Every structure is written in C-alpha cells, then in structure tokens.
Amino acid sequence: xxxxxxxxxxxxxxxxxxxxxxxxxxxxxxxxxxxxxxxxxxxxxxxxxxxxxxxxxxxxxxxxxxxxxxxxxxxxxxxxxxxxxxxxxxxxxxxxxxxxxxxxxxxxxxxxxx
Amino acid sequence: xxxxxxxxxxxxxxxxxxxxxxxxxxxxxxxxxxxxxxxxxxxxxxxxxxxxxxxxxxxxxxxxxxxxxxxxxxxxxxxxxxxxxxxxxxxxxxxxxxxxxxxxxxxxxxxxxxxx
Numbered sequence: 001x002x003x004x005x006x007x008x009x010x011x012x013x014x015x016x017x018x019x020x021x022x023x024x025x026x027x028x029x030x031x032x033x034x035x036x037x038x039x040x041x042x043x044x045x046x047x048x049x050x051x052x053x054x055x056x057x058x059x060x061x062x063x064x065x066x067x068x069x070x071x072x073x074x075x076x077x078x079x080x081x082x083x084x085x086x087x088x089x090x091x092x093x094x095x096x097x098x099x100x101x102x103x104x105x106x107x108x109x110x111x112x113x114x
Numbered sequence: 115x116x117x118x119x120x121x122x123x124x125x126x127x128x129x130x131x132x133x134x135x136x137x138x139x140x141x142x143x144x145x146x147x148x149x150x151x152x153x154x155x156x157x158x159x160x161x162x163x164x165x166x167x168x169x170x171x172x173x174x175x176x177x178x179x180x181x182x183x184x185x186x187x188x189x190x191x192x193x194x195x196x197x198x199x200x201x202x203x204x205x206x207x208x209x210x211x212x213x214x215x216x217x218x219x220x221x222x223x224x225x226x227x228x229x230x
Contacts (some may be wrong), residue, residue, distance in 0.1 A: 004148045004157075033217065042204050042220030043158070085140075090157055094216055098209065100146045101216040102164045105157040 003029070004093050004106035013081050013114045019110045021076040025093030031055075032074040033103065034066060037088040049074050050096055078111075086113045116141045118207050120221035128229050129197055135190040135207030135224045146220065147188040147207040149179055153201045161203075164188060175199070200228045 005024045013019050026031050031050045036045035045058035057075055063079045072093075090109050092103040105107035121136040122176025139145060146165050150158040169181040179190045188205060202225055206218040 031216070035218075040223075042206075042222050045217050045219070045220070048215055048217060050215075056217055058217075092158075092218075098214045098216065102148075102163065102220060103158060103216060105150075105159070111162045 004091055004108040005103050006089075006091050006109050008109060009107065010110045012113075015081055015083060016114055017081050018077065018079045019081060019111060020110070021078075021089050021091075022091075023074045023076070023091030023106060024102045025072050025074070025091075028077070029093035029095055029104070031094045031096050031101075032068060032072065033092045034074070034076045035090040035092065036060070037090055037108070039087070043090055044046050044086070047049060081113045083113050086111060116145070116207050116209055118205050118221035119220055120203075120205055120224045122224050124224065124225045124227065126227045126229060127195055130194050132193050133191065133195050133226065135201075135203050135205075137188045137190065137212050137221060139186050139188065139205075139207045141186070141207060142187075147179075147181060148206045148208070149173065149177070149188075150189050150204045150206060151175075151201050152204065158204065161190070171203075195226070195228050197230060199230050201224060201226060218223065 002022040034046040037043040047057040052068045065077045068074045088108045090108045093108045094101045094103045117140045119138045127133045148163045149161040164181045172178045205221040208215045
C-alpha cells in the first residue's frame with residue numbers, strides 16, 4: 001500500500017504566479033482534505049473533497065481552489081501567490097464518515113514563494 | 115468554535131526519562147482527540163486516538179494519553195523516551211459540530227528534544 005502520495009515534494013514560485021499541487025489518496029479512501037502548515041505552526045484546514053465536490057471549507061480566500069477526480073485523487077490550486085503562501089501543504093485521505101474517521105497524511109509539498 | 119492549546123512549545127528531556135506533553139481543548143459537543151508526530155521534513159503520523167470508551171489510550175512507540183473530560187485535557191505521556199522520539203508533536207480535535215466531516219483542528223505543536 002503506497003499510502004498517501006503528494007507531488008511535487010518541493011516547489012519554488014514567484015509572487016503572482018499560480019501553482020497546482022497533487023495528491024493521491026490511500027487505496028480505498030474516497031475523501032481528501034488539504035491543510036496548510038506555516039513554519040512553526042500547526043496545520044490549518046483548507047478544504048475537503050468528497051464525491052468530487054467541496055464538502056467543507058476553512059478560512060482561506062478564494063485564491064485557494066481544488067478539485068477531486070473520479071479516481072479520488074485531488075489537486076490544490078493557488079492563484080496570485082503571495083509571500084505568505086509559503087508553507088508545507090499536506091494532503092490527508094480518509095474514508096467518508098464522521099468526526100471519528102482517521103486521516104492519513106502524505107509527506108507534504110513544500111512551497112516557497114519568492 | 116473548537117480549539118486546541120498545547121501548553122508547552124518546547125520540552126527538553128534526557129534520554130530514558132519520562133515525559134508529558136500537555137494538551138487542552140475547548141468544545142461544547144462530543145469530541146474525538148488525536149496525537150500526531152511529525153519528524154523533520156515529513157508528514158504527520160498518527161500516534162494514538164480517543165474515540166470513546168476507556169479514557170486511557172495506548173498508541174504506537176510506547177506512547178499513551180489520558181482523556182479527561184472534566185479538565186478538557188488529553189495529555190500525552192511516555193515512561194522512557196529515546197533519542198529517536200525527538201520530533202514535533204501535534205494534538206488535534208475532530209469537529210463534530212460543523213458538518214461532521216472529520217476536519218481536524220490542530221494545536222500549535224510541541225517540540226520534544228531528547229538529549230543523550
């Protein structure tokens with residue numbers, strides 16, 4: 001079982017550019033959540049996708065958008081990058097369910113905006 | 115809204131000594147609590163979780179945690195730490211109230227530094 005895989009592992013972008021991060025969930029999982037982890041901070045929930053739709057969203061601007069494909073993989077898109085978007089972006093997969101569902105995390109994508 | 119407070123940003127400890135990492139949460143509804151560990155340049159790995167039942171939860175790598183509803187705490191403990199336990203530890207609560215989706219709310223993290 002490959003677990004949750006994210007690509008790329010590292011990325012450097014310039015302010016104002018757009019970026020796409022990718023995530024493949026753990027085998028058998030149908031729900032993908034994205035988190036942003038700034039340096040020295042805990043992860044913050046961006047949004048969650050289930051059945052190809054955004055099911056819940058955190059306190060992030062519309063510049064952050066996502067997509068889920070029929071095979072349950074997901075993309076996170078960030079437009080008009082700001083320096084403050086520099087962070088580790090974590091993808092977590094789970095089985096659709098309630099608040100007691102265990103989430104499995106990928107290794108993350110380190111985004112640096114210069 | 116739910117929140118998680120990790121009371122110590124850094125905890126230095128000598129190898130083979132016991133350790134406790136403190137976590138308090140706020141919630142007005144049923145909660146599910148988790149501890150994750152993050153090694154340098156890696157993602158999060160689940161150490162243990164409290165869903166229901168016994169308030170003493172055992173996890174991987176010799177860690178355990180006790181859910182205390184009256185104190186709204188979920189402290190993580192290990193009786194004897196190893197150098198390899200040096201990492202960042204995150205306490206998290208799952209949000210039952212808003213959508214029941216399994217969204218995790220994390221604390222700020224505690225850096226455990228194990229010294230030889």
